[in-house]
Amino acid sequence: MTNQDEIAWVEAVQNGDTEAFEPLMELHVRRLRAFVALKAPIPSLIDEATHETFVYAYRNIAKFKAGTNFFAWLKAIASNILRAEIQRYARQDVQAERYMHEMETTESDSNETLLVSDDLEQLEVCVESLPPNTKKLLKLKYTLxxxxxxxxxxxxxxxxxxxxxxxxxxxxxxxxxxxxxxxxG
Amino acid sequence: MTDKELIDAWLSGEADGAMRDRLRKLACDGTLREQARIHHALAALLGNGAADRRLMESVMAELAAQAPDAVHRDVMLKLRRQPSVIRAKTRFVPLALAAALTIGLGLFLFRTHRATGPTGARIVARVESSIGGTGVLFAQDGSVRQRWALKVGDDVREGMRIETGEDGSATLAWTTEATTVDLAGNSKLETQNSKLAVLQQGRLAAVVAPQPPEQPFAVETSRARATVVGTRFELEAQPSLTELTVRDGAVLLASLINGDSARVEAGQYARVVPGAPIQPMPIGSPMPMNYHWDFRKESPDPDIFKVFDGAWHPVTNTAGETLAMQAEGKVMAHGRGFLVLLDIPVEHLPAMVSFTLISAYDRTRQREQKTFGGHIVYDRCRSSAVLTGLQDNLGLPIRLRFYITEDAIDEWYNDRRSSVRFYEGAAGSRLVLAIRETMRIESLRMQSVPPKSVPDLSELRAAVQSVPEELRRPDPARPVPLPDLKTDSPKGARVFFNPGTKLSPFKY
Known part of the structure; x- marks a missing residue:
């Protein structure tokens, strides 16, 4: 797969070819799920937020400029989905909420930081640098x-x-x- | 088993329920949450791709969903416009998300074990119409096994979940009886069996066929059960509020929390809310606020009294019986307090909040505690003035009363006024109960009160307003003294002005 393939798929989807969205997803789904997992580490949430991100991306693909970083765009959508959920929740009937207070991203630097921080790339580098025996352990656990x-x-x-x-x-x-x-820094 | 082993066991789905108490403690320091972040990220990065394929299939299925049915959309729009029912957009997702991002505890430890809804499970209903509806089947571990765009005629089986999107809707027709359920947008309904459905979030309207008394149809939320004999009703589920509106017939509404129940007749609505009795009211009339929690008898409801810094601890006697709940937060001097978010909607103002505090800190250390107490403040309001004469040594225990109006909080300690805070309204502000030091809380009440029972603040307000503009400086070190006032006010009252600044006595 080359960058040209990705551009071609994006353009195909933009031209109405829904099927072309599948290889686009395949290209990014693993890392996007990992990205979401770092922000919202609950199994069902990981899938739901990733699902919503792809659906949103498909419906708004006309806004994406082919040739720019598609994964960065997906990450931005995922972050916005998580942020929007938090803010929407905070605006609603607080009777149900109460403690969501802490989650108001406009008020909380740490949460905003958590949502925008790009620790996925760092995690990938860190995993890559692990010694072979440790990698074997992770393979047994997570791959197999x-x-x-x-x-x-x-x-x-x-x-x-x-x-x-x-x-x-x-x-x-x-x-x-x-x-x-x-x-x- | 060590803590490290326990955390790994839990993340791997190998921990049993008996370990939850230990996990709960471990969750407090964030270790569990951090471990979960890395664990799930590794599972995504290094996984065998099965979960990725399932997710992609579900997305493609949703993208292939059919165009909206215009007639059905009209019906659902009418449903949403019913004035007596709150149009909630409360969702489960952010709640879970918040739990994960903040304390990493609640949903981590209480993953529900769903019915798995295998293809062989019994058919409960069929899809009559769907706008952006999704069917969901679950695996044994509660994760999503399959997700697809609903089509007219699809079977709805036991253990399945039907979801609708923001502008979506779905109508389900029961196969065993003449019952239909219209699910509004942003809703999730799980069909346990032909006689029980669980509304996890959102809103539904149902027309239920006459039911045999020994086996009536029921809809549950996380907090309530509506048992139906044959009627037309609407039910709405929010995380800690369930609202039932009955159009025809009658429904028995019961709290799953405390067993309270009431019969809701046609033309009435009722709510199940922690701390308040079920009180059927005519549709369209406001629900009076009258909550009372006795923490000597019950634990604070975690959905209502969610702590975002500090913790509740039960105070027990030698027999292990809970006598009270003790709130323990960090010392305010460190920029933190024990904070609990309350909610008193504007429609319930003026309101009174009262409770009793006992300084557990004092008792355990056998020394006098100079400064402690509880306050209620608006979290994001801009205050115009804080009038206070609060004494340092308050004695034990202290009874607190707060009269809350749209622009002031009048605070009384042991039947003496201690301070008044005047506010400029700010959209989205919420009331925060903030407590310093380790305190035991007993019996908390929140209730609407008639305007005439609110203490008169006109003299205090006038005194504050009479302070010359040049003295209204936002300097906490230089409060403005006020002359003696006739009104029952703190002795030696003084005013702190906070023009244009955010009132943030508590950082969180």
């Missing part, structure tokens, strides 16, 4: 979908070791992302 018991059997370790190791890997990845973001 093994349970901790299965992993313990494969790796000849205890379940406690597996669970603790996975916890620590995630902790290290978090620190790695934070350091890279801090280095960016």
């Amino acid at each position: 979908g093994h349970s901790s018991a299965e992993m313990a059997k494969i790796l000849q370790r205890s379940r406690a070791w597996i669970r603790t190791a996975l916890f620590r890997i995630r902790e290290e990845l978090k620190k790695c992302v934070e350091q890279k973001l801090a280095a960016q």
